[in-house]
Amino acid sequence: ASVGTAVPVTLIPGDGIGPEVTNAAKRVLEAAGARIEWHEHIAGKQVFLAGNRTGVPQETLDSIASTRVALKGPLETPIGYGGKSANVTLRKLFETYGNTRPARTIPGIATPFSHRNIDMVVVRENVEDLYAGIEHMQTPGVAQCLKLISQKGCEKISRLAFEVARAEGRRTVTCVTKANIMKLTEGMLKRTFEAVATEYPDIEAQYMLVDNCAHQLVRSPESFDVLVTTNMNGDILSDLVSGLVGGLGIAPGANLGKHAAIFEAVHGTAPDIAGQDKANPTATLLSAVMMLRHLGQFEVADKVDKAVALTLEKGPRTGDISGDQPPCGTQAFTDAVIANLG
Numbered sequence: 055a056s057v058g059t060a061v062p063v064t065l066i067p068g069d070g071i072g073p074e075v076t077n078a079a080k081r082v083l084e085a086a087g088a089r090i091e092w093h094e095h096i097a098g099k100q101v102f103l104a105g106n107r108t109g110v111p112q113e114t115l116d117s118i119a120s121t122r123v124a125l126k127g128p129l130e131t132p133i134g135y136g137g138k139s140a141n142v143t144l145r146k147l148f149e150t151y152g153n154t155r156p157a158r159t160i161p162g163i164a165t166p167f168s169h170r171n172i173d174m175v176v177v178r179e180n181v182e183d184l185y186a187g188i189e190h191m192q193t194p195g196v197a198q199c200l201k202l203i204s205q206k207g208c209e210k211i212s213r214l215a216f217e218v219a220r221a222e223g224r225r226t227v228t229c230v231t232k233a234n235i236m237k238l239t240e241g242m243l244k245r246t247f248e249a250v251a252t253e254y255p256d257i258e259a260q261y262m263l264v265d266n267c268a269h270q271l272v273r274s275p276e277s278f279d280v281l282v283t284t285n286m287n288g289d290i291l292s293d294l295v296s297g298l299v300g301g302l303g304i305a306p307g308a309n310l311g312k313h314a315a316i317f318e319a320v321h322g323t324a325p326d327i328a329g330q331d332k333a334n335p336t337a338t339l340l341s342a343v344m345m346l347r348h349l350g351q352f353e354v355a356d357k358v359d360k361a362v363a364l365t366l367e368k369g370p371r372t373g374d375i376s377g378d379q380p381p382c383g384t385q386a387f388t389d390a391v392i393a394n395l396g
């Protein structure tokens with residue numbers, strides 16, 4: 055029997071494959087006995103097309119402000135509408151300054167690294183750096199982009215990385231920057247990280263340049279535990295890390311801030327397979343597992359996590375990871391996960 059009352063969570067189905075994969079998560083969580091009361095709201099393409107320039111209606115913002123937790127599908131920003139993407143709007147409004155993406159070797163998924171024991175988390179700064187998108191033309195032939203890095207931002211992301219390490223019983227946090235070239239901006243993270251590290255004597259703090267890190271991630275991915283880095287480095291490295299363990303179909307993520315936590319797969323709307331029952335819901339299911347842990351529903355989280363792992367190991371698997379086996383559909387995969395809940 056489930057104990058405790060249901061927690062309100064905002065559900066944003068999103069665009070493309072979003073409704074298919076979030077519906078899979080909803081079905082699995084319900085079957086697993088998660089104590090969640092879904093508040094479903096829209097964002098993305100249909101909102102832009104209806105004339106809202108932010109892509110996120112006020113009702114959706116109000117819902118996240120009150121639940122403080124959301125599970126969302128990918129959003130499309132149609133070209134020619136809106137000033138910025140709906141994702142950026144959500145990130146800015148709720149100040150989700152940290153993006154965490156775990157990656158681990160999953161038995162049954164063939165990759166060039168399947169025989170390696172990969173288990174790491176990339177903690178990426180999510181609101182600063184070049185992604186503030188402040189650009190201008192200096193002259194007609196020279197463009198400039200401003201790279202903004204604050205000490206406060208560096209402190210928050212460094213602390214988040216150490217807290218993730220502590221919460222998950224991890225031993226090492228590696229700070230990754232290009233501080234040898236950008237001594238002030240990238241160097242700000244390195245210096246701040248070193249100061250914050252003194253507050254976490256139980257966790258080993260390491261430092262690495264980003265180019266060497268990309269090299270080491272391929273040479274010895276099992277040697278990494280928690281990585282913390284600036285926005286653009288993190289964007290690139292976290293995709294690299296997703297690729298090491300099986301790609302976008304299985305890569306979950308969380309956007310964490312003081313005011314809200316928004317859980318979502320790393321992938322986009324996958325327009326090439328949308329509406330065809332082909333999408334792999336694993337990334338969203340594992341994002342939902344992260345959300346359950348955030349909500350303190352650890353037993354249900356473990357149950358779903360194990361059922362997903364078992365399904366991936368035994369098959370059937372969706373086309374993106376089925377290898378030479380016949381692929382199954384989103385619904386059939388979801389049914390198999392539910393059957394494996396035990």
Ligand code: NAD
Binds near residue numbers: 071141321
């Ligand atoms: P994408 O992640 O949507 O697709 C890249 C490739 O991976 C495609 O071939 C797709 O079929 C495949 N793929 C992705 N997820 C999959 C899954 N769950 N199962 C099986 N295959 C999967 O990236 P894109 O094509 O660059 O972007 C498409 C749209 O998504 C764009 O409009 C982009 O802006 C948006 N996007 C949104 C988010 C978000 O909301 N968080 C993130 C990335 C991209």
